[in-house]
Amino acid sequence: MPYILSFVALLLLAFAGNRWIRNQLAKEDPVERRKGLIRAVLMLAFVIIVLLTVTGRLHWIGAVIAASIPAVKYLLSIALRLLPFFGSRFKPSQTQSNPAPTDSGKMTHADALKVLGLSEGANKDAIIEAHRQLMQKVHPDRGGSDDLAARINQAKDVLLG
Helix, strand or coil: CHHHHHHHHHHHHHHHHHHHHHHHHCCCCHHHHHHHHHHHHHHHHHHHHHHHHHCCCCCHHHHHHHHHHHHHHHHHHHHHHHHHHHHHHHCCCHHHHCCCCCCCCCCCHHHHHHHHCCCCCCCHHHHHHHHHHHHHHHCHHHCCCHHHHHHHHHHHHHHHC
């Protein structure tokens, strides 16, 4: 009897997984389709690892190693984002020995529109929305650049100020 229930549960899981994968393949956006397929492959690998561990065919240390792969991938992506930062720590900075001329930080109205990706005559709501969307993408807390975030903030201040 337990084998029959296990078999029925496995069939239901396979049916649900098949429907979910078909749903992912039906998406028109290739980026969303790719993300869905990657999730499906990772879930399938997770289910296989759990089944092998539960049945005793995979040692628990192997399961821990396999489960740590996504964490390593995440930490590696963070380390690769920080690589330019660490590289600049060990090189002598050019700005200390020979400072580049600056334009005293002034941004024109046209430059501010270009930074936010807006056209002439944009209203206050459009400026705020463009600023919000750009900051969500390039915020330093999300691995973005401090300089780029400062330019976006400066562009908003120029247009609203």
